[in-house]
Structure formats: structure tokens, C-alpha cells
Amino acid sequence: MAFQSTFTPIELGDLLNLTRAKHDAGYRFAQMLCAMANEGVDLVYSFMKQDDEGTWQLENYVIAGFDPQAQTVPSVTGYFLSAFPFENEAHDLFGVKVEGNKIDFAGRFYQVAMDAPMAVISPEQKAAREKAARIAAAKAAKEAKAKAAAGEAAGEPAKSEGTSKPAAAAPAPIDPEAERAAFEAKIAGLDPEKAERMRAAFEVKLKKRMEEAAQANATTAEVTPAPAAPADDIEAKRAQMEERIKDMDPEKAAKVRAAFEAKVARDAAQKGGE
Secondary structure: OOEEEEEEEOOHHHHHHHHHHHHHOOOEEEEEEEEEOOOOEEEEEEEEEEOOOOOEEEEEEEEEEEOOOOOEEEOOOOOOHHHHHHHHHHHHHHOOEEEOOOOOOOOOOOOOOOOOHHHOOOHHHHHHHHHHHHHHHHHHHHHHHHHHHHHHHOOOOOOOOOOOOOOOOOOOOOOHHHHHHHHHHHOOOOOHHHHHHHHHHHHHHHHHHHHHHHHHHHHHHHHOOOOOOOHHHHHHHHHHHHHHOOOOOHHHHHHHHHHHHHHHHHHHHHHHHO
16 A cells, blocks of 8 residues: 655644644544643644555655644544544643643543653653753853844944843754754664654654754844854853753663763864864
8 A cells, every 4th residue: 555644833823723724624633732841841643644646645744843832732532523532632741721622521531640740850850851941941042142232333323121021042963863863862772764754744843943054144144243152152052961961871872872972072172273
């Protein structure tokens, strides 16, 4: 049986319109799954249909970075009743609030010892994330200050506080290879089929983040010359890397750490030779 799959990022607000369109076009609802991400939970909705040539098309739509604490997702059971077990599972295991499930088990689909067990992070992971957030905030403040100083040096008057908006900070640099290495270590023991689905969702999210970062950097470059990468930038990357490998096998973690430090050394050597 011929089979093809695709992954497409969508916004939460587009979910019901998309589901209605798939229902009206004769698609089957295949599944809804959740995967923990660096920020929130990724929700993946999958629909299937056989095309005119007999090939099954599996279309996966990814809502990246869903925040279970602050957001609610609408149920798709109004169009596909078969989605009800997946939505109950998302609620019981990941804490995803689903509104309007036609067959709602009200938190009793699974007998779990604690709320949202799949969304739990260790105290070490929480501390590492908070540290990375503090470093990112300090980096953003430093960049905003440098941008204001550059404007003054160019003859632009400094805007008084309270009458101007703070300069938008450039996004933190993304190291796709380091992120992929950490992600592969994270899914190393999973079922191959599930690992492949999570890998595809990860690549969709990574691509989106890289595109957004490139666009933001291009906008920043039009306003002010790009400064040399400060030491704080390297520390921010290092903190992010350490957070990703916190629970990794020590040997794998050492390899990821060594690759990161080698890249830092290469970048420093290249800048020194320019």
C-alpha cells in the first residue's frame, strides 16, 4: 500500500476551520497526539484520505508551543467523534484543556497517580529553564542598551523613558545541530513509528523558529549594525544546551557538550582570522 505523509504548522485559531474542511472533503480522522516541547506542548492532528491513484495521504497539522496552563483547545468531535479518546488522553496525561468533547471522561479516562504526569519536569529542569530565561532577559536588556547607545552615537536623540517603547531585542541564536542532537537523545528509546512522528513535528517547529529568527535578524540588521557576538551570547547558548542534556545519558551528554564547545572554538577562530 502506497503511503505519503506531510507535516504543516497551523495556528490554534485555525483548527476548527481546518477540521471542517477535512470532514467535508471526505478525510478520515487518524489521531491526535501530544509531545512535550521546550516551550509548552506540541499538538498534532492527523487526517487520512486515499487519492485517485490509490495512495494514502496522511496529513499532519502541528500546533506548536501550546500552553496548557493558559490556553484551551476546541474539541474536533463535532466533526469526527472518533477523536474523543485522543482528546481525553491529552487532558489526562498532558493537562491539555479540551472544550466541547462529545464523550468527556472528565479526567477519568486514565487512572493516574498525579495530574498531567507526562508534563512533569524535574526541579533541576525547572531551575535550568529559569536560569536560561534570566540569561536571555539580561542579554535582551544589554542589546537594547547597546542599540540605544548606537543611536545616540549616530546623532539620534535618546527618547525619554515613559514616552517610548523599548527596542525589540534580537531573538536568541538557534543552533539546529545541537538541538537535533539533544532531541535524538531524548527519543532514543521510543517506538520507531512514534519517534518518527515526533521527529517530523520537531523539524516543523525548528524550521518555523529558524524562519522567524532569520526574519527578526534581518529587520534588526536594517536598523543597526550587527555587533560581534558577546560572551553573554555564548553563555546563553551554553545554558540552553545544558538544559537540553540535563537528563541525558552521561556519555551522550558529554558528546553533545564536546560538539558545542568545538563549535564555539571554531567560531572564535574564524572571527579572529577575519
